[in-house]
Amino acid sequence: FNYYSSDMDPRELPRPHKKYPSLELPSPVEERSLCMPQNGCHCHNCKELVELTECPICTGGYQRGVTACDHCGNVMCWSCAAKMPSCPFCRRPRPPARNTALERIFNKLQLPCNPSRLDSKKQSSLTMTEHVCLAKKDCPWTGELGSLAGHLEADHDISVLVGSGITIEIGGFRSKVRASDKRGRQYTVSLACYASIFVLNISLLKKKMRLLFTGASSHPTQRFGAWLEVDSSYRTMKGIMPVSTQRHKQKELFISCDGLLSPWRSNDDVVRMNITIRPLS
Ligand SMILES: [Zn+2]
Ligand SMILES: [Zn+2]
Ligand SMILES: [Zn+2]
Ligand SMILES: [Zn+2]
Structure with missing residues (x-):
């Protein structure tokens, strides 16, 4: 069966009346x-x-x-x-x-x-649930979790990546550590996963690496942990640190930078960090 008669231009075929689908979802769940x-x-x-x-x-x-x-x-x-x-x-x-x-x-x-x-x-x-800003303690922002990622990107210039893991590579590590005596260096990135947003703040300060991870979750009782692997060609350190989703319970972790690179091979100068967020049962 052919809908098109040969003498009819297909462009002139009658169109359906509904011109654009409505964006509302179909019937409510109960029905x-x-x-x-x-x-x-x-x-x-x-x-x-x-x-x-x-x-x-x-x-x-x-x-x-x-x-x-x-x-x-x-x-x-x-x-x-x-x-x-x-x-x-x-x-x-x-x-x-x-x-x-x-x-x-x-x-x-x-x-x-x-x-x-x-x-x-x-x-x-x-x-x-009103969430507070994860980037700065004195930031006045409060709002829903769904708009937190936008706030971090727009107002704090923090990249929000979707996923539970990230690898951060710090090159020129020795000179950065040396400079950290006078001036700290910070790197902040955000991960969106498990219906939550996490902010990972890594700073080099006075020859120490400080890790501060915080989160905001739509599951208020779920606890999360960060699986850490700090890796250079000299040594690998592994650990799990809890990630608080409550503003006042943040715990920071300090790693001494001196032991991370080989003292006698100055050409190896890269430190890699693998960070994976997982729910703790
Ligand atoms: Zn089904
Ligand atoms: Zn903020
Ligand atoms: Zn969305
Ligand atoms: Zn894309």
């Missing part, structure tokens, strides 16, 4: 019959879909629009993308752009099995 958790659906697709339809940065839904990076293909919500000067996944210096194809698909889905949206009590406590 859905498909794949309710109480129906015991643990299908692979449901699990994958729930993860797909949650913005990995603010863990919110995509009611306000879907954006995707045209370089790495990662997806995030429009309100997060609007605050980012670059893609937080691949660091391409252009924020992810609105993706109407994905919006159409998400609008058609009966979003299944999303515990955070089903549990209305949890939902209200999530939106009630």
Whole structure:
């Protein structure tokens, strides 16, 4: 069966009336019959879909629009993308752009099995939680977790990377350590993972490396730890340090810089740090 009669220009075929999909999600969760958790659906697709339809940065839904990076293909919500000067996944210096194809698909889905949206009590406590700025103690910013990443990037010039791990390489280590006697040096980066934002502050000061990690989480009772590996061609140090998600319980860790590089091989001058954030059970 052919819809096109040969003498008809396909461009003149009648178009559907609805011109643009609405950005609202389909019916409320309670009304859905498909794949309710109480129906015991643990299908692979449901699990994958729930993860797909949650913005990995603010863990919110995509009611306000879907954006995707045209370089790495990662997806995030429009309100997060609007605050980012670059893609937080691949660091391409252009924020992810609105993706109407994905919006159409998400609008058609009966979003299944999303515990955070089903549990209305949890939902209200999530939106009630006010977080404080993780970058500076005297910063007056407070707000929802979802807007913290934007604040760190815009007001403190801290890069927010999506993921639970990062490798930091400090080259020219000896001269930086020597200079640290007079003038400290700081490096701050932020990781977005586990529905939380972590700020890792590493500073060189008076021949010591100071590590200060803080976090803000949408799971207030979950504890997190940082798996650390400080590595040079001379030695490797490993450890786990707790990462506080409460402002007043931050603990700092000091590592003496003197022992990190070989005292007799001056050409080895690089220190690498692998940091991975994981939930502590
Ligand atoms: Zn299912
Ligand atoms: Zn978002
Ligand atoms: Zn990207
Ligand atoms: Zn701030």
